[in-house]
Amino acid sequence: MNHLPRFVRCTSGFTSSMLVCSLCILGGCGEEEIEVYEAPQPAIASNTAHDPNDGQDHSGHDHAMHASEPAAADNSASTISGKFTVELPEGWQQTQPGSMILHSYQTASGADVNVSAFPGDVGGVAANVARWRRQLGLGPLTQDQLQSSIEQDKIGPIDANRVDIANDSQRMVVSFGMVDGKTWFIKLTGTSDQVQTALPKFDQFLKTVNWQ
Amino acid sequence: MKKILKKFASLRITVVVLIAGMMLVFAGTLAQTHMPIREAQKIYFQSFVVPIYLQNGTAIPVLPGGYTLGIIMVLNLLCAYLTTFKWTTKRMGVLLMHSGILMLLIGQLFTDLYSVESYVSLDHGQVKNYSESFHKNELVIIDTSNKDANDNPKDTQTVYSIPASKLVTGNMITDPRLPVSISVKEFMPNANIAMGENPRPTQGFGQRVIVQPAPPVKGDQQRNLACVYVDIIANGKNLGTWLLSSAFVNPDFIEINGREYAIHLRAKRYMMPMTLKLQEFKHERFTGTNVPMAFSSRLRLVDPIQHEDRELTISMNQPLRYDGKTFYQASFANDDQTTILQVVRNPAAVLPYIACILVTLGMSWHFIAHFLKFFNKFVKQDTEVKA
Numbered sequence: 001m002n003h004l005p006r007f008v009r010c011t012s013g014f015t016s017s018m019l020v021c022s023l024c025i026l027g028g029c030g031e032e033e034i035e036v037y038e039a040p041q042p043a044i045a046s047n048t049a050h051d052p053n054d055g056q057d058h059s060g061h062d063h064a065m066h067a068s069e070p071a072a073a074d075n076s077a078s079t080i081s082g083k084f085t086v087e088l089p090e091g092w093q094q095t096q097p098g099s100m101i102l103h104s105y106q107t108a109s110g111a112d113v114n115v116s117a118f119p120g121d122v123g124g125v126a127a128n129v130a131r132w133r134r135q136l137g138l139g140p141l142t143q144d145q146l147q148s149s150i151e152q153d154k155i156g157p158i159d160a161n162r163v164d165i166a167n168d169s170q171r172m173v174v175s176f177g178m179v180d181g182k183t184w185f186i187k188l189t190g191t192s193d194q195v196q197t198a199l200p201k202f203d204q205f206l207k208t209v210n211w212q
Numbered sequence: 213m214k215k216i217l218k219k220f221a222s223l224r225i226t227v228v229v230l231i232a233g234m235m236l237v238f239a240g241t242l243a244q245t246h247m248p249i250r251e252a253q254k255i256y257f258q259s260f261v262v263p264i265y266l267q268n269g270t271a272i273p274v275l276p277g278g279y280t281l282g283i284i285m286v287l288n289l290l291c292a293y294l295t296t297f298k299w300t301t302k303r304m305g306v307l308l309m310h311s312g313i314l315m316l317l318i319g320q321l322f323t324d325l326y327s328v329e330s331y332v333s334l335d336h337g338q339v340k341n342y343s344e345s346f347h348k349n350e351l352v353i354i355d356t357s358n359k360d361a362n363d364n365p366k367d368t369q370t371v372y373s374i375p376a377s378k379l380v381t382g383n384m385i386t387d388p389r390l391p392v393s394i395s396v397k398e399f400m401p402n403a404n405i406a407m408g409e410n411p412r413p414t415q416g417f418g419q420r421v422i423v424q425p426a427p428p429v430k431g432d433q434q435r436n437l438a439c440v441y442v443d444i445i446a447n448g449k450n451l452g453t454w455l456l457s458s459a460f461v462n463p464d465f466i467e468i469n470g471r472e473y474a475i476h477l478r479a480k481r482y483m484m485p486m487t488l489k490l491q492e493f494k495h496e497r498f499t500g501t502n503v504p505m506a507f508s509s510r511l512r513l514v515d516p517i518q519h520e521d522r523e524l525t526i527s528m529n530q531p532l533r534y535d536g537k538t539f540y541q542a543s544f545a546n547d548d549q550t551t552i553l554q555v556v557r558n559p560a561a562v563l564p565y566i567a568c569i570l571v572t573l574g575m576s577w578h579f580i581a582h583f584l585k586f587f588n589k590f591v592k593q594d595t596e597v598k599a
Contacts, residue, residue: 032375032377032378033375034372034373034374034375034378034385034387034389034390035371035372035373036370036371036372036373036389037370037371037373037483038366038368038369038370038371039342039354039368039369039370039371039483040341040367040368040483041341041367041368042339042340042341042487043341043486043487043514043515043516044339044487044489044512044514118406118407157547158547179546180545180546211546211549
């Protein structure tokens with residue numbers, strides 16, 4: 001190698017060492033380790049509801065109930081959940097939600113309003129309508145009947161569907177729409193009279209819904 | 213030694229490696245039609261060999277991977293320089309060009325090894341001082357008591373982060389730094405989730421959620437909903453079984469030795485020294501259409517350590533560079549109420565620029581050297597003709 005310039009001859013050993021090191025680096029990569037670190041609070045206050053992932057106890061509820069409904073598979077969905085906001089119509093009261101319900105209200109007429117959200121389309125519109133009809137003791141609809149029973153609706157800023165199902169005594173009005181991979185259901189249930197009385201304010205309630 | 217170097221410097225090796233490289237790129241590109249891009253990259257380009265799997269699960273290597281070809285290419289080039297290259301001023305252009313190509317190869321290797329991509333998703337008015345991984349999860353145990361070991365109040369929360377790669381079914385996770393030991397009963401990389409009574413967990417929200425293992429999602433835009441059943445053991449006592457899922461928005465809470473801990477499976481977080489707040493998100497469309505023209509985020513950046521408190525705008529071609537990371541305007545969601553910023557930390561980001569400069573200089577040198585040679589020859593011939 002005597003024909004090589006002096007600096008190349010001097011550095012060939014170094015070059016070989018670098019290559020060996022590179023191979024060692026390659027071989028040692030990919031192993032993830034347990035980390036312990038101190039997470040500071042953000043340096044600015046937020047305008048929005050709390051980040052549900054921050055591990056902070058903001059709700060004051062019993063700890064066993066802290067975890068909320070599953071979020072959607074969408075990356076941004078976790079920032080949507082928990083930030084459902086709405087203005088309650090006069091005479092309505094917030095009530096304790098059930099295990100699968102995010103928010104529950106009672107209207108002035110005594111009807112119940114439940115808000116829930118689930119990942120995906122929860123089986124699709126036809127399956128959901130069939131389930132609600134079963135709850136009221138009604139049979140399934142044909143495809144044409146199903147299409148005609150679904151009305152266009154709005155839940156706050158989003159486009160939604162509405163179905164109105166009734167038997168002899170009970171009635172159920174459900175508005176449902178998708179926000180970032182999650183289907184939100186807002187359901188008004190009660191006797192026919194209770195639901196009929198509550199409907200105007202239910203429409204007003206839907207207009208004020210937002211996810212902030 | 214010289215013989216070995218000469219063998220490695222063979223032009224045949226160069227040709228074989230280049231052909232193998234073309235085949236690899238072709239196969240890797242085709243593979244992206246039936247698997248996610250990141251998966252194809254990992255199998256074809258960020259590997260030493262590309263295997264095919266027989267029906268009985270046996271892996272047979274069919275192609276050298278990107279790392280193997282890269283290493284052979286670098287060795288081949290270096291050996292050629294050490295043995296056959298003529299170190300003259302005229303050849304300096306070729307040397308510069310090859311140095312640039314070497315730097316590109318090495319830069320790509322370092323990018324593969326050390327770059328980290330994540331995202332910050334901000335609703336209007338929301339603040340965050342962390343970014344989240346697109347695909348990696350972590351099981352975190354967070355000491356929410358805001359007290360140090362001596363019960364003195366502190367502003368930070370201690371986070372114990374266990375990478376999801378350690379959540380292997382049957383694994384027992386113990387570490388002297390952790391406040392608990394964790395026995396992994398079953399890990400599901402992806403699952404279908406529905407509300408309903410689940411008898412398997414004895415603690416936490418997971419008792420109300422039914423999970424069914426599902427094959428991992430294929431698309432790059434989708435995220436797996438990882439779930440894990442774990443037993444938590446503290447002070448030698450089994451506290452029960454929890455079902456944790458990256459789909460759960462909120463953590464479960466446990467109390468150990470009078471301290472409250474949040475336990476959660478979530479997207480891996482990367483803490484930032486500064487806090488970002490979304491002031492406004494703008495989504496401009498071409499007039500009369502829904503075709504996006506531009507979108508940008510007006511943010512407030514507060515960094516108490518650097519005494520920074522300023523407003524800035526990140527738009528499609530105007531990223532923010534801060535703390536060694538680049539923040540790109542990547543996407544938006546939620547009826548234009550949420551901005552999604554891609555965060556890239558790449559310590560080798562500058563290498564491709566240097567490589568391009570070297571190649572440009574090399575080509576210029578080479579061109580000028582040849583031009584001068586031709587020009588001198590032309591002048592000489594002209595002089596001879598005139599004479």
